[in-house]
Amino acid sequence: xxxxxxxxxxxxxxxxxxxxxxxxxxxxxxxxxxxxxxxxxxxxxxxxxxxxxxxxxxxxxxxxxxxxxxxxxxxxxxxxxxxxxxxxxxxxxxxxxxxxxxxxxxxxxxxxxxxxxxxxxxxxxxxxxxxxxxxxxxxxxxxxxxxxxxxxxxxxxxxxxxxxxxxxxxxxxxxxxxxxxxxxxxxxxxxxxxxxxxxxxxxxxxxxxxxxxxxxxxxxxxxxxxxxxxxxxxxxxxxxxxxxxxxxxxxxxxxxxxxxxxxxxxxxxxxxxxxxxxxxxxxxxxxxxxxxxxxxxxxxxxxxxxxxxxxxxxxxxxxxxxxxxxxxxxxxxxxxxxxxxxxxxxxxxxxxxxxxxxxxxxxxxxx
Amino acid sequence: xxxxxxxxxxxxxxxxxxxxxxxxxxxxxxxxxxxxxxxxxxxxxxxxxxxxxxxxxxxxxxxxxxxxxxxxxxxxxxxxxxxxxxxxxxxxxxxxxxxxxxxxxxxxxxxxxxxxxxxxxxxxxxxxxxxxxxxxxxxxxxxxxxxxxxxxxxxxxxxxxxxxxxxxxxxxxxxxxxxxxxxxxxxxxxxxxxxxxxxxxxxxxxxxxxxxxxxxxxxxxxxxxxxxxxxxxxxxxxxxxxxxxxxxxxxxxxxxxxxxxxxxxxxxxxxxxxxxxxxxxxxxxxx
Amino acid sequence: xxxxxxxxxxxxxxxxxxxxxxxxxxxxxxxxxxxxxxxxxxxxxxxxxxxxxxxxxxxxxxxxxxxxxxxxxxxxxxxxxxxxxxxxxxxxxxxxxxxxxxxxxxxxxxxxxxxxxxxxxxxxxxxxxxxxxxxxxxxxxxxxxxxxxxxxxxxxxxxxxxxxxxxxxxxxxxxxxxxxxxxxxxxxxxxxxxxxxxxxxxxxxxxxxxxxxxxxxxxxxxxxxxxxxxxxxxxxxxxxxxxxxxxxxxxxxxxxxxxxxxxxxxxxxx
Numbered sequence: 001x002x003x004x005x006x007x008x009x010x011x012x013x014x015x016x017x018x019x020x021x022x023x024x025x026x027x028x029x030x031x032x033x034x035x036x037x038x039x040x041x042x043x044x045x046x047x048x049x050x051x052x053x054x055x056x057x058x059x060x061x062x063x064x065x066x067x068x069x070x071x072x073x074x075x076x077x078x079x080x081x082x083x084x085x086x087x088x089x090x091x092x093x094x095x096x097x098x099x100x101x102x103x104x105x106x107x108x109x110x111x112x113x114x115x116x117x118x119x120x121x122x123x124x125x126x127x128x129x130x131x132x133x134x135x136x137x138x139x140x141x142x143x144x145x146x147x148x149x150x151x152x153x154x155x156x157x158x159x160x161x162x163x164x165x166x167x168x169x170x171x172x173x174x175x176x177x178x179x180x181x182x183x184x185x186x187x188x189x190x191x192x193x194x195x196x197x198x199x200x201x202x203x204x205x206x207x208x209x210x211x212x213x214x215x216x217x218x219x220x221x222x223x224x225x226x227x228x229x230x231x232x233x234x235x236x237x238x239x240x241x242x243x244x245x246x247x248x249x250x251x252x253x254x255x256x257x258x259x260x261x262x263x264x265x266x267x268x269x270x271x272x273x274x275x276x277x278x279x280x281x282x283x284x285x286x287x288x289x290x291x292x293x294x295x296x297x298x299x300x301x302x303x304x305x306x307x308x309x310x311x312x313x314x315x316x317x318x319x320x321x322x323x324x325x326x327x328x329x330x331x332x333x334x335x336x337x338x339x340x341x342x343x344x345x346x347x348x349x350x351x352x353x354x355x356x357x358x359x360x361x362x363x364x365x366x367x
Numbered sequence: 368x369x370x371x372x373x374x375x376x377x378x379x380x381x382x383x384x385x386x387x388x389x390x391x392x393x394x395x396x397x398x399x400x401x402x403x404x405x406x407x408x409x410x411x412x413x414x415x416x417x418x419x420x421x422x423x424x425x426x427x428x429x430x431x432x433x434x435x436x437x438x439x440x441x442x443x444x445x446x447x448x449x450x451x452x453x454x455x456x457x458x459x460x461x462x463x464x465x466x467x468x469x470x471x472x473x474x475x476x477x478x479x480x481x482x483x484x485x486x487x488x489x490x491x492x493x494x495x496x497x498x499x500x501x502x503x504x505x506x507x508x509x510x511x512x513x514x515x516x517x518x519x520x521x522x523x524x525x526x527x528x529x530x531x532x533x534x535x536x537x538x539x540x541x542x543x544x545x546x547x548x549x550x551x552x553x554x555x556x557x558x559x560x561x562x563x564x565x566x567x568x569x570x571x572x573x574x575x576x577x578x579x580x581x582x583x584x585x586x587x588x589x590x591x592x593x594x595x596x597x598x599x600x601x602x603x604x605x606x607x608x609x610x611x612x613x614x615x616x617x618x619x620x621x622x623x624x625x626x627x628x629x630x631x632x633x634x635x636x637x638x639x640x641x642x643x644x645x646x647x648x649x650x651x652x653x654x
Numbered sequence: 655x656x657x658x659x660x661x662x663x664x665x666x667x668x669x670x671x672x673x674x675x676x677x678x679x680x681x682x683x684x685x686x687x688x689x690x691x692x693x694x695x696x697x698x699x700x701x702x703x704x705x706x707x708x709x710x711x712x713x714x715x716x717x718x719x720x721x722x723x724x725x726x727x728x729x730x731x732x733x734x735x736x737x738x739x740x741x742x743x744x745x746x747x748x749x750x751x752x753x754x755x756x757x758x759x760x761x762x763x764x765x766x767x768x769x770x771x772x773x774x775x776x777x778x779x780x781x782x783x784x785x786x787x788x789x790x791x792x793x794x795x796x797x798x799x800x801x802x803x804x805x806x807x808x809x810x811x812x813x814x815x816x817x818x819x820x821x822x823x824x825x826x827x828x829x830x831x832x833x834x835x836x837x838x839x840x841x842x843x844x845x846x847x848x849x850x851x852x853x854x855x856x857x858x859x860x861x862x863x864x865x866x867x868x869x870x871x872x873x874x875x876x877x878x879x880x881x882x883x884x885x886x887x888x889x890x891x892x893x894x895x896x897x898x899x900x901x902x903x904x905x906x907x908x909x910x911x912x913x914x915x916x917x918x919x920x921x922x923x924x
Contacts, residue, residue, distance in 0.1 A: 158812075478870075499692050
């Protein structure tokens with residue numbers, strides 16, 4: 001058990017910098033998810049913590065120790081890989097116990113730990129099979145078992161679910177969360193799947209281009225994305241964006257984009273943008289758009305392109321003056337494609353981003 | 368990672384040393400040897416361009432080159448035709464298919480020395496198997512290895528027999544990649560089996576043919592044990608090969624400089640011939 | 655009917671490849687009077703030819719020499735060669751790029767070019783008439799390293815990472831993780847290397863003159879060069895050739911699929 005710290009870590013491959021200014025503290029027992037698109041540096045960060053990749057500058061700490069230059073086997077970390085990395089010529093039991101055997105752990109202790117992991121992961125029936133004779137989910141559990149029996153200070157997961165089909169992915173996500181809570185080991189988890197990140201992590205670290213964009217609890221990141229990239233990355237369907245300007249009118253502030261006008265509440269943090277009349281981006285999540293009823297206010301008018309009924313929710317693809325928007329509304333009688341639709345926007349949930357992408361409404365807005 | 372660099376250097380160090388000693392040094396030294404007169408007993412002396420001048424005027428060297436081309440002129444077409452025919456025969460559902468393939472391949476795995484001795488028995492004028500068979504057909508004994516006009520062709524036939532199984536396997540792999548639909552398409556056009564072979568199969572086997580020709584050519588220039596055991600280079604030096612001549616210069620005449628010059632010349636001839644072959648086979652593709 | 659004709663023709667072709675070997679085997683058991691006959695069954699089978707060749711030259715010793723030389727070379731190419739291939743494929747170290755380039759370049763150099771310089775090197779090292787002369791120039795093989803490197807490149811990186819986290823060093827990763835995965839290319843390299851070493855004759859002819867150190871194909875060549883081609887000489891020569899052929903044919907009979915696939919897969923002959 002240990003906390004983990006990265007201090008001003010930087011990684012260059014030749015002349016390209018893949019990670020820079022990386023500072024992160026992970027508390028003991030915490031599950032932190034690193035999330036971002038491909039090439040954002042998330043896997044490199046994990047591999048630097050494991051000792052599989054050298055650190056160009058900065059330091060890495062596990063517990064009280066600085067481990068920046070220690071080889072992998074001295075860092076007391078265990079890792080679960082995307083392709084599971086099972087040794088194909090060993091049985092499940094041999095795969096799980098190999099690390100312990102190499103460390104000369106007594107046989108009885110090895111047996112105890114293998115039984116313990118197999119029980120938690122419900123692996124007992126498969127222990128004497130080879131990886132080829134097992135399903136993807138079973139292999140995944142073997143890989144987790146191999147990490148667990150090491151009883152490491154830190155667990156590392158590198159996209160462990162991306163080789164599984166959708167149904168199994170959901171199930172394994174729960175199992176990982178359950179296992180981590182039960183044994184309480186500090187865990188860093190890398191994924192490109194924001195849904196996985198949202199559901200699994202105590203905290204999220206959103207990365208792009210080798211830099212941290214935002215760190216926080218999943219719900220905070222969702223509600224108050226620090227910039228346009230995070231806003232677009234977290235959430236499905238993604239946030240709608242409209243380019244335009246802010247103007248003052250009699251009732252307060254209004255967002256103007258060509259003929260489109262959307263009123264929003266005045267906030268001091270928006271003043272500069274209003275005065276300078278600089279270009280801004282308005283962000284609105286699909287679930288904050290609603291079909292306007294006859295009595296309520298109407299803010300957007302457009303034409304329905306497509307209605308996707310997902311079950312309880314329907315995604316309406318609406319063309320608003322040439323701009324495609326998605327609204328997520330409760331399923332019910334929906335207009336036909338081609339019909340004119342009127343949408344209302346809840347002004348409390350609007351996001352405004354400056355030209356450089358940073359949020360102009362950065363404060364958390366818990367109701 | 369510093370540890371990784373260290374491991375990498377350590378694991379590759381023996382190989383690096385080997386390359387320096389047994390690859391890079393000999394390659395570099397081959398050029399130096401060309402300029403030397405050296406019998407390995409007395410210290411080497413600088414010979415300038417003597418070795419090269421000798422080479423240009425050396426009738427034996429040019430005879431060996433001509434002999435090699437005689438060999439190739441028979442060996443290459445024979446190799447390609449026999450290999451193609453056998454591969455084509457095997458490329459169908461057959462009883463004992465792997466047995467046939469293994470039979471044709473057997474001489475490939477046998478040492479060239481053993482095959483040569485076996486063929487010395489097959490070619491023997493009085494007690495040889497081939498003349499024995501011919502006698503049954505009332506055909507006179509042929510002096511396979513002692514007639515200057517027949518000896519090299521006889522060696523070419525033997526080399527074909529020894530290697531053809533290898534090329535059968537290569538052609539078979541190529542044939543298995545020819546899609547059935549190509550044959551069906553041209554048969555619907557009304558082509559005969561031969562036309563289908565000529566216009567579909569053969570062009571699609573070009574890469575294999577290039578490989579067969581290339582490897583057989585290299586083989587032809589490496590001819591050594593066959594003339595060494597069967598004919599000693601005779602009769603009338605008609606089977607003298609470059610490598611055999613090189614071996615004698617080094618081993619019997621102790622002329623290291625000249626032997627190395629022969630090696631260098633041979634390497635250049637091989638390079639030129641391979642490039643020309645590639646051009647010819649490549650341009651056949653376009654026409 | 656056409657099918658029957660086809661099989662007859664195919665059968666004749668096979669006879670052309672197999673009959674000489676059978677005839678050779680039969681001839682070695684024939685008395686001088688019978689040598690030259692086409693029959694495969696000797697009238698009066700005799701071991702005289704084997705006794706003669708065994709008495710005239712140290713074939714037993716040559717067999718042991720050949721086995722020792724070919725085995726040493728094969729083990730070295732597999733063990734040290736795979737260590738080098740592993741480093742070239744999976745470890746970052748200074749000089750790796752050059753080493754890879756040189757490995758490919760060396761393959762393009764014809765053996766005849768380096769033969770004489772290497773021979774002078776062996777002479778200068780004082781290795782003439784030694785096992786070192788027979789073995790040293792073959793302990794690595796650029797083709798083998800390329801084949802193994804190509805395979806090692808395909809082993810998933812995560813397996814290596816995982817092994818490192820499990821606490822393995824590079825040699826242990828190579829031999830306990832990569833080797834079990836690489837059985838097929840190792841078998842290919844092993845067969846090619848052993849066959850190449852077993853059959854090699856030009857190089858031993860250059861560097862070994864002592865009969866006691868000669869390899870089997872070399873001794874066979876030297877032995878067969880003496881004497882004429884009459885029936886009395888022919889049968890003992892063939893008997894000597896049998897010593898070289900029989901072990902290979904035995905191995906080939908059981909492993910023919912591997913032999914053929916190994917040799918064809920690389921487009922290179924052993």
